[in-house]
Amino acid sequence: MSIQAMIDEWYPVGIFAQLDEAGRNTMLMGEPIVVTKDGNARVTGRNGRSLPVKVRYGHVWTSLGEPKKDLFPIPEADQPGRRFVDVGVVRVRCSPLRAVENFLDIAHFPFVHTDILGAEPHTEVQNYKVEIREDVDEVWATQVKFYQPQAAKSASGGITTEYMYRVAAPTCTVLYKTCPPRPTEWDVITLFVQPLTEELCDVWPWMALFDDETSMTDLIHFQQTIFLQDRSILENQIPRLLPLDPGMEIPTRADMTSIAYRRWLKRHNYTYGAQLVAQ
Amino acid sequence: MHTLTTGPWTPVALSADLPVGTVIPARIPAGSIALWRSESGRLSASADRCPHRGMSLSHGFVRGENLSCIYHGWSYARSGKCVRIPAHPGLEPPEAIRAKTFAVEEAGGVIWVATDEAATTPPVLEGLMPLRSMTTSAGIAAIEAAAGAKATAEGLVVPAENADTLCLLLSARDDGQTLIHVLLKGETTADSRIAASRVAESLRRAAEDLQKKGIAA
Numbered sequence: 268m269s270i271q272a273m274i275d276e277w278y279p280v281g282i283f284a285q286l287d288e289a290g291r292n293t294m295l296m297g298e299p300i301v302v303t304k305d306g307n308a309r310v311t312g313r314n315g316r317s318l319p320v321k322v323r324y325g326h327v328w329t330s331l332g333e334p335k336k337d338l339f340p341i342p343e344a345d346q347p348g349r350r351f352v353d354v355g356v357v358r359v360r361c362s363p364l365r366a367v368e369n370f371l372d373i374a375h376f377p378f379v380h381t382d383i384l385g386a387e388p389h390t391e392v393q394n395y396k397v398e399i400r401e402d403v404d405e406v407w408a409t410q411v412k413f414y415q416p417q418a419a420k421s422a423s424g425g426i427t428t429e430y431m432y433r434v435a436a437p438t439c440t441v442l443y444k445t446c447p448p449r450p451t452e453w454d455v456i457t458l459f460v461q462p463l464t465e466e467l468c469d470v471w472p473w474m475a476l477f478d479d480e481t482s483m484t485d486l487i488h489f490q491q492t493i494f495l496q497d498r499s500i501l502e503n504q505i506p507r508l509l510p511l512d513p514g515m516e517i518p519t520r521a522d523m524t525s526i527a528y529r530r531w532l533k534r535h536n537y538t539y540g541a542q543l544v545a546q
Numbered sequence: 547m548h549t550l551t552t553g554p555w556t557p558v559a560l561s562a563d564l565p566v567g568t569v570i571p572a573r574i575p576a577g578s579i580a581l582w583r584s585e586s587g588r589l590s591a592s593a594d595r596c597p598h599r600g601m602s603l604s605h606g607f608v609r610g611e612n613l614s615c616i617y618h619g620w621s622y623a624r625s626g627k628c629v630r631i632p633a634h635p636g637l638e639p640p641e642a643i644r645a646k647t648f649a650v651e652e653a654g655g656v657i658w659v660a661t662d663e664a665a666t667t668p669p670v671l672e673g674l675m676p677l678r679s680m681t682t683s684a685g686i687a688a689i690e691a692a693a694g695a696k697a698t699a700e701g702l703v704v705p706a707e708n709a710d711t712l713c714l715l716l717s718a719r720d721d722g723q724t725l726i727h728v729l730l731k732g733e734t735t736a737d738s739r740i741a742a743s744r745v746a747e748s749l750r751r752a753a754e755d756l757q758k759k760g761i762a763a
Binding site for chain 1: 643
């Protein structure tokens with residue numbers, strides 16, 4: 268484990284709209300922090316140290332180090348006509364990196380999200396494209412296709428959904444998926460993961476959707492149902508840390524995104540929440 | 547630490563608690579296992595970890611003669627060999643993809659699992675009918691003290707006050723808990739089985755109290 272390479276990253280620590288003066292006591296990479304609001308958001312670390320703050324994508328972001336770059340862009344966050352959904356928080360007893368990797372995986376849909384995001388016998392994962400985009404230093408998977416009985420709250424009946432996945436930061440990932448009411452646009456669903464410790468995280472999903480029909484409550488419930496199903500997996504994987512070296516786990520062709528993610532983490536020494544052979 | 551000499555065999559569960567087509571978690575000294583019974587009734591024990599992504603196999607499901615992982619549906623035969631990867635239905639899974647397996651035997655309504663490829667057979671428990679299993683935080687010494695009797699080499703304790711009806715089969719687990727299988731002697735009725743179950747629960751509570759007071763040391 269090394270905290271060093273990941274310490275200068277931005278991490279989500281709360282929903283901005285839900286902050287109050289009383290503040291929220293939470294934790295970031297083992298350090299107790301307090302997130303409060305006095306006009307803007309304020310984050311205080313150990314010994315009253317003021318931490319850098321950004322408010323973006325519905326959430327408050329902070330860092331224990333000195334961020335060398337701006338928070339990653341999501342252009343769709345400024346697109347008119349989208350609804351922005353602060354889904355809330357799900358605490359998961361797993362490595363923050365495992366939470367991200369699960370989000371990048373489609374092969375589990377028929378078994379974990381049965382009759383919602385997948386259903387037997389439609390289990391096959393077709394070949395898709397994966398790359399590390401050097402200019403932006405992000406992992407991308409494109410041309411990912413999967414049959415889904417109910418791809419979104421706004422979908423009626425089964426459709427083959429197309430996905431693009433993007434890992435924008437070690438614990439933040441963005442998913443672009445077929446938008447049933449607007450075939451020319453992508454719905455955006457993100458997973459922002461707050462690493463509390465190496466083996467405990469708060470997961471903050473956020474969405475930017477074209478859907479004027481579904482109530483906010485139903486949109487939130489849909490996403491929470493999905494993520495609670497994921498939690499039952501994430502809390503029962505052994506080891507709890509994500510193994511970055513080959514040997515502990517056996518990937519197949521369907522796991523190309525996770526293989527690229529693990530390589531990218533290792534290359535940057537992003538190992539907070541990871542297990543290496545040397546350990 | 548109290549050592550029982552059941553050889554490599556651990557009494558992990560009662561037959562009645564593992565119906566056809568189901569999987570349950572269990573423990574042996576080597577760690578957690580997935581104990582499962584196929585639809586034709588064949589019993590298997592495998593390591594409780596899918597080699598793909600480390601998911602616990604005891605959360606999985608039994609279909610036909612195979613155990614499937616709940617995460618991605620990878621299926622394992624009784625031998626431990628992976629026989630199906632649903633994401634790639636046309637692919638014959640490589641031989642190297644295997645879940646570790648353990649020898650398993652069922653005798654007199656008790657399921658035994660061996661830590662190594664055992665040439666021996668598990669102990670035979672003559673004239674005893676399994677009733678139920680329970681776990682306790684009490685160690686074997688505390689249970690012996692509560693029962694007023696010593697465990698045999700096989701881990702059998704005959705409680706002094708209920709010697710005609712009751713017998714406890716103990717198994718020390720690696721997590722510090724003790725698994726107790728409650729066995730009955732002779733002819734029973736529904737009423738006598740309920741009574742025996744209550745006696746066993748009282749013994750467990752007494753053993754836990756003794757454990758807390760440190761008498762088991």
